[in-house]
Amino acid sequence: MNILIVEDEKALTAEMELFLAGNNYLCEICYNGTTASEKIATNLYDFILIDLGLPDYDGLDLLKEAKKYNPEAACIILTARAEVNDRIKGLDLGADDYLPKPFSLLELQSRMQAITRRKFGLKNSTVTLGEFVVDLTNRAISHNGTVISSITKKEFDLIAYMLLHKNRTLTRSQLSEHIWGSVVNDDYDSNYIDAHIKNIRKKLNTHGSADWLETVRGLGYRINLNA
Amino acid sequence: MKLGLKLTLFNTISKLVIVVLFVLLLPVLIRDINRNYTDNWLRKQQEKVLKQVRQQGIHSFIQNGEGYGSYNALLKEEYVSLDVDSAGDNVDTIINERRLVAGDTIQYRILSHNFTVGKQTYLLEIGRSIDTINETATPLQNIAFELLLGMVLLTILADQVYSTYVLRPLGQIIKTKLIGHKFPRPTPYRKVRTTTSDFEYLDISIHKMIQTIEGTFQKEREFISNASHELMTPISILQTKIENMFGSEEITDEVKVRLLEMQRILNRLKSITKTLLLISQIENDQFLKEDTISVNELVHEVYDEISIRLQEKNINLTIDIPADWKLVKVNKFLLFNLFFNLINNAIKYNKKGGGISITGTAENKQYIIDVADTGIGIDAEQLPHIFNRFKKFSKSLQQDSFGLGLPIVKSIADFHSVKIEVHSEPDKGSTFRLILPSELIEKQS
Numbered sequence: 312m313n314i315l316i317v318e319d320e321k322a323l324t325a326e327m328e329l330f331l332a333g334n335n336y337l338c339e340i341c342y343n344g345t346t347a348s349e350k351i352a353t354n355l356y357d358f359i360l361i362d363l364g365l366p367d368y369d370g371l372d373l374l375k376e377a378k379k380y381n382p383e384a385a386c387i388i389l390t391a392r393a394e395v396n397d398r399i400k401g402l403d404l405g406a407d408d409y410l411p412k413p414f415s416l417l418e419l420q421s422r423m424q425a426i427t428r429r430k431f432g433l434k435n436s437t438v439t440l441g442e443f444v445v446d447l448t449n450r451a452i453s454h455n456g457t458v459i460s461s462i463t464k465k466e467f468d469l470i471a472y473m474l475l476h477k478n479r480t481l482t483r484s485q486l487s488e489h490i491w492g493s494v495v496n497d498d499y500d501s502n503y504i505d506a507h508i509k510n511i512r513k514k515l516n517t518h519g520s521a522d523w524l525e526t527v528r529g530l531g532y533r534i535n536l537n538a
Numbered sequence: 539m540k541l542g543l544k545l546t547l548f549n550t551i552s553k554l555v556i557v558v559l560f561v562l563l564l565p566v567l568i569r570d571i572n573r574n575y576t577d578n579w580l581r582k583q584q585e586k587v588l589k590q591v592r593q594q595g596i597h598s599f600i601q602n603g604e605g606y607g608s609y610n611a612l613l614k615e616e617y618v619s620l621d622v623d624s625a626g627d628n629v630d631t632i633i634n635e636r637r638l639v640a641g642d643t644i645q646y647r648i649l650s651h652n653f654t655v656g657k658q659t660y661l662l663e664i665g666r667s668i669d670t671i672n673e674t675a676t677p678l679q680n681i682a683f684e685l686l687l688g689m690v691l692l693t694i695l696a697d698q699v700y701s702t703y704v705l706r707p708l709g710q711i712i713k714t715k716l717i718g719h720k721f722p723r724p725t726p727y728r729k730v731r732t733t734t735s736d737f738e739y740l741d742i743s744i745h746k747m748i749q750t751i752e753g754t755f756q757k758e759r760e761f762i763s764n765a766s767h768e769l770m771t772p773i774s775i776l777q778t779k780i781e782n783m784f785g786s787e788e789i790t791d792e793v794k795v796r797l798l799e800m801q802r803i804l805n806r807l808k809s810i811t812k813t814l815l816l817i818s819q820i821e822n823d824q825f826l827k828e829d830t831i832s833v834n835e836l837v838h839e840v841y842d843e844i845s846i847r848l849q850e851k852n853i854n855l856t857i858d859i860p861a862d863w864k865l866v867k868v869n870k871f872l873l874f875n876l877f878f879n880l881i882n883n884a885i886k887y888n889k890k891g892g893g894i895s896i897t898g899t900a901e902n903k904q905y906i907i908d909v910a911d912t913g914i915g916i917d918a919e920q921l922p923h924i925f926n927r928f929k930k931f932s933k934s935l936q937q938d939s940f941g942l943g944l945p946i947v948k949s950i951a952d953f954h955s956v957k958i959e960v961h962s963e964p965d966k967g968s969t970f971r972l973i974l975p976s977e978l979i980e981k982q983s
Contacts, residue, residue, distance in 0.1 A: 320771055326778035330785075391770035396824065413774035413808055416781045464842070479785055482798055484805045493871070494843065495816045496879050496943060498809075498886075503846045510846075529795050 312357040312427075316340045317347040317373060318389065319365055327360075330416040344368020351377050356384045358423060361406075363390040363397055371400055378405045385426045389414065415488050417476055424475055438474055440536065442519035445474060454518040465490055466511050469504075473524070473534040482531040508532055542698075542705050549697045553690045561683045568675045573647075576671050577632050580649040583664045587618065588653065596655045614639050615670045623652045623661035637665060647671060707732035707741070715744045759821050766815035773808050780804065813942045817927075820872065820949045827954070829870040832982070833898055833907070834859045836870070840877040847882065852891045855881075859898035862982045863905060865974070868954055876950040877909075879943045880970055884911035886943075887968070903976040908969055915964040924960065954978060 314336050318324045321342065328338045339354070341347035344365045351359070351373070359377050363370030370388070377386050388401045391412035398409050407430070408422045428436065428447065436448040444453050450467055451458045462470075472489050473481055483504045490507075508524070515521035525533045591599065599606040605621030617639055623629070629652045636643050646665035653660055710730045727749075730741045783789060784797050819825065837857055848855055865873065884894045892912040899906050916924060925948040928941045947970075951958050955975050962968035 320775065322775045323771070323778060326775065326782050329782050330778065333785075391767055391774070399826075412770045413777050416778050465846070480794075482784070482801060484801050485781070488805075491843070494878050495813055495875050495946060496809075496882055498882070498943075503850065506846050506850050530791065530798060 312336050313355070314338045314358040314360065315347065315350060315354070315356045315384075316360045317344065317365065317370075318360070318362040319343060320362075327416065327419070331420070334420060344370070344373055347373055348376055352380050356381055358426075359384050359386045360419075361386060361388055363388055363401070371397070371404060374401060374404050374406055385423070385430055387419075387422060387426075389419075415485055417472075417481070417485055418489060418492070421472060421475055421489065438536070440474070440534070441521065441523045443515065443521070445470060447471060447474075452515075454515075459514060459518060461514050462511070466507060466514075469507055470511065470524075470534075473532060474536070477534050477536045480527045480531050480533045486532070504532075541708070542701050545701045546694065546698050550690075550694050553693065557683075557686045557690055560686065561679060564679045564682055565675055568678055569672070572671050572675070576647055576666055577649075580632060580647070580664050580666065583618070584649055584651055584662065587620070587662055587664070591620075591653075591655070596658075596660065600660070609639055614642060614644055615667045617646070617663075617665050619663045621661050621663075623659040628652065629661065634668060645669070704734060707734060707737040711737065711741050711744060715741070715748065719748060759818050762814050763818040763822065766811045766818065769807075769811045770815075773804065773811065776804055777801075777808070810942070813946060816875075817942075817945060817949045820953045823953075825869045825872055825953065827867045827869050829868050830864055830866045831868070831870050831873075832861065832864045833905070833979075834861045834863070836865065836873060837877055837896055840874060840881055843878060844881055844885070847885050848894075851885060851888060853885055853888055853894060854892075855894045855896070857896045859896065859907070863898065863900065864980055864982055865978055866980050868978060872950045872953065876947050879947050880909050883943050883947075884909055884913065884968075884970075887911065887915075888913040892967075900979075900981070905974040905976075905979040907972040907974065909972075910967060910969040912967040915966055915968055916960070916962040917964055918962075921960060921962060925958075 312335075314331060316324055316327055316338055318327070318340070319342050324340050324342070328340060331338050336358075339350065339356075341350060344367050347361075347365075348368065359381060361370050361373055361377070365373070370390070374386055374388070377384060385407040386405065387408045387410055388398075388406045389410050389412060390397060398411075401409055407426050410419060410422060436446065438445045438447065442454055443459075445451075446453070450464075450471070452462055452467065452470060453459060468490050469486060472486065483502070486504045508526070512521055512524065515524075523535050525535055527533050599620050600622065603622055605619060607617065607619040609617035617637070629650050632647065632649045635646060635648050637646050637648070645668040647668060648663055648665040651662045653662065707730050714728070714730070727745050730737065732738055732741070780797055780801050784794060784801070789797075834857070837859055841855065841857065845855075881894065881896070888894065888911050894909065894911045897908045897910075899908075925944050927945045948958065950956075951972065956978070957973040959971040959973065960968060961971070
């Protein structure tokens with residue numbers, strides 16, 4: 312997939328490119344709005360990631376241009392700008408998502424995946440995990456055809472997130488950020504992820520073995536899935 | 539005591555004291571005036587008699603050495619007598635004395651004067667009864683008292699009306715500029731209508747003071763907003779760098795553990811910055827209040843998010859909120875965060891196996907939500923400071939937090955004009971009471 316990253320912070324674009332390229336995305340980078348505007352008018356992209364705080368351009372104008380010349384592209388706004396109204400304006404102008412800085416690269420990929428599923432309709436939306444089948448479209452996990460209804464929304468979110476980043480160790484903070492990212496509170500370094508994982512294991516183990524869900528000692532959790 | 543009342547009270551008391559003093563002095567004054575008047579009258583009568591004596595000759599009054607006497611037969615208020623004076627000294631006095639007139643002893647004011655006609659000296663006496671002189675004193679005193687009292691009441695009334703009128707701008711300044719002012723929301727300056735220059739000065743001075751305060755608030759808000767905003771980009775870069783390194787194949791687990799520590803520290807910085815940014819956004823009025831949501835639903839949504847934390851401490855949470863009340867013209871995201879932080883606090887400061895109860899009741903058009911816990915409570919001397927930023931109390935607490943939970947609650951509550959009352963007893967627990975104004979709440983039909 313082709314991605315255009317419009318972001319003036321070079322150190323940040325470097326990390327984004329490194330991560331996305333590693334996940335088989337083709338990235339082009341613009342450090343200012345003018346070159347981005349030219350690229351948008353001439354090339355076709357699947358994703359356009361726009362930082363609203365560009366030095367030479369109003370990010371929202373760029374979004375309008377993207378919608379005009381690249382109507383098929385999914386646009387995600389990345390911003391550290393404080394104005395809450397920008398979010399509303401951006402979504403009104405047709406942005407597909409809004410990710411406030413600082414964001415996790417894993418979260419960015421997860422949002423992109425969700426948009427892909429929504430926009431392009433992912434063919435294979437079920438994944439087999441040992442004895443279990445995870446249905447990402449209907450957000451359910453089943454064993455031998457019976458849906459395990461005791462799995463809560465939060466627990467499913469965790470499974471789906473780890474599944475998206477399969478074979479990669481996810482830290483507790485990465486998992487917390489994914490499921491509690493929108494809550495602003497004064498706790499950090501909470502161990503509630505452990506409690507969630509414990510619950511998930513307990514619920515799955517009554518049906519079958521869930522040894523694909525691995526605890527990586529001292530680091531976090533990982534879903535092992537050999538393709 | 540109010541200034542108007544004080545002025546009226548002082549006016550009333552001072553005027554009454556003056557009137558009473560005057561009325562008490564009145565008999566003495568009247569007696570003095572009467573005496574002067576009577577003495578003058580007696581002198582005039584004396585001149586009249588002497589004139590007649592000169593015109594008609596002494597003999598038309600005194601014949602054969604028999605004295606002349608004349609008085610008002612019935613009332614004996616006045617009398618005149620003319621007689622031969624045997625003593626021979628010069629007499630010219632006015633004194634009070636008793637006289638026997640036609641069988642009655644009466645107190646008179648008497649003018650005695652002797653004069654000589656030929657070789658004979660005569661004594662003239664003119665008297666006026668004291669009772670007659672003094673009979674006007676009492677009615678005069680009464681009339682004076684009533685009249686003055688009436689006048690005093692009238693002036694008090696006038697004073698009252700005028701002081702109310704003249705003090706009205708002061709009341710307005712207090713009501714609109716001091717009590718009615720909501721910090722840190724900036725308000726446009728509206729001049730208080732007055733012709734009193736002192737009040738004009740007061741109004742302008744207060745306005746200037748408020749402007750200075752608002753300016754400082756504004757600067758603080760801008761600073762927090764800009765600082766947290768500027769911090770977001772470097773945090774972003776660090777976070778993505780750590781994430782990429784963590785995901786890299788070449789890095790050993792030993793290094794990953796250290797990267798994890800870095801990530802945790804960065805998370806802490808991120809949390810603080812995000813919280814400060816949220817508070818500054820709320821204070822800068824950047825959130826819309828357009829959502830409608832049932833109170834019960836909202837609290838249950840928070841419960842779903844937070845239930846894992848309850849489970850961890852084995853805390854029993856009960857929600858008793860009638861389903862038919864909904865919040866209107868609110869910001870759902872903010873209220874969610876308010877309840878999240880309030881309940882999170884109730885969990886954090888609770889004991890293992892403790893309880894939390896959330897109840898909602900409609901009361902006098904307002905809606906009251908109580909969040910009560912059976913936790914460690916708050917000391918009375920700490921209670922006024924719990925909403926201060928970065929204030930941490932129980933140092934013994936295991937949980938990592940930086941003391942911004944309640945400030946978030948406070949700024950969201952202020953933003954929605956929700957009042958918060960806190961009751962707490964150490965070792966028994968705390969109750970946070972949210973008082974929602976009638977504008978925010980609607981009963982579902």
